Amino acid sequence: MASHSLEVAETPNSTSNFQQFVDAVSIFGVSIHRVTMRQAVAKCMEWIDSPLGSTCRYVVTPNVNHVVLLRKHQGLRAAYQQASLVVADGWPLVTTSQLAGDPLPERVAGSDLIPQIFSAGEKRGGVRAFLLGAESGVAAEATKRVMANWPSTNVVGNYSPPLGFEHCDQENQRIVEMVNRAQPDLLVVGLGAPKQETWLHNHFRQLEAKVAVAAGGTIDFLAGKQKRAPRWVQQMRLEWLFRLATDPRRLAGRYARDAMIFPSLAATEILRTRLHASRSANRLPRN
Secondary structure (H helix, E strand, O other): OOEEOOOOOOOOOOOOOOOOOOOEEEEOOEEEEOOOHHHHHHHHHHHHHOOOOOOOEEEEOOOHHHHHHHOOOHHHHHHHHHOOEEOOOOHHHHHHHHHOOOOOOOOOOHHHHHHHHHHHHHOOOOOEEEEEEOOOOHHHHHHHHHHHHOOOOEEEEEEOOOOOHHHOHHHHHHHHHHHHHHOOOEEEEEOOOOHHHHHHHHHOOOOOOOEEEEOOOHHHHHHOOOOOOOHHHHHOOOHHHHHHHHOHHHHHHHHHHHHHHHHHHHHHHHHHHHHHHHHHHHHOOOO
16 A cells, blocks of 8 residues: 655645645555544644635545445546545544555544534634535524534535536536635535535535535534434444444445445455565565
8 A cells, every 4th residue: 555745835726635734545546644633623724724725625535435436436536636635534444554554543534523623613713614415404403503512603504405406507506606605614515425525526616615525414413313423332433333223224225235345345455555565575675
């Protein structure tokens, strides 16, 4: 597993995930930044505190489902290549990197990243946020709860797009204009993968938000529609089981498919990396 040092200085126009503050681990055909939650929050806050650049910086949060989708979804792969920050939202990815010998430090879940950005924002007067996604009414409920739990945070807009909106140019432009009128620091996009990532990739150059995060079910969690697993369950790396038990109709099929495909992908990745390391060692000069 090759590790890439990210030494190129960042500019206001930088969108490449190779122009950041840490190195990245190459795994499953994508580059995931080797960051802790603290570092990811700090970088997002740095962008939020900076003047708006020419394009919105966006964050993607790969998990097992993303890895499975990335095999054949070219749009999702392109979205990953243009992301400013890629964090590992899934213990199986972290574990695979550890077994392959080039470890990611920890899981950085999108559903934890957003609340921690809100909390960090409380220390400097709050952030302006826009919630895009979830079912009708859920984003509005999330708005109320966010502003109650983080009083300095200003949710400047929320919108639940209609089904199939991504195929309508007029609706997409309306959403971009809605976000730009609100001028958020942080755009939380909860449309599900791969829709949220491909939508950001298609529109980030038009968006006047400082940071956007493809955050999956985070808006549902913020609204209280879905519950996070207890902390001890998360620490045991069993949150997937808790989510399956609480939402089987939506997740059972996806989890079953991923469970059939991901183990072979992980085994192949570990074997490939170890073979590469062995060949590299054999090429070293002997005394």
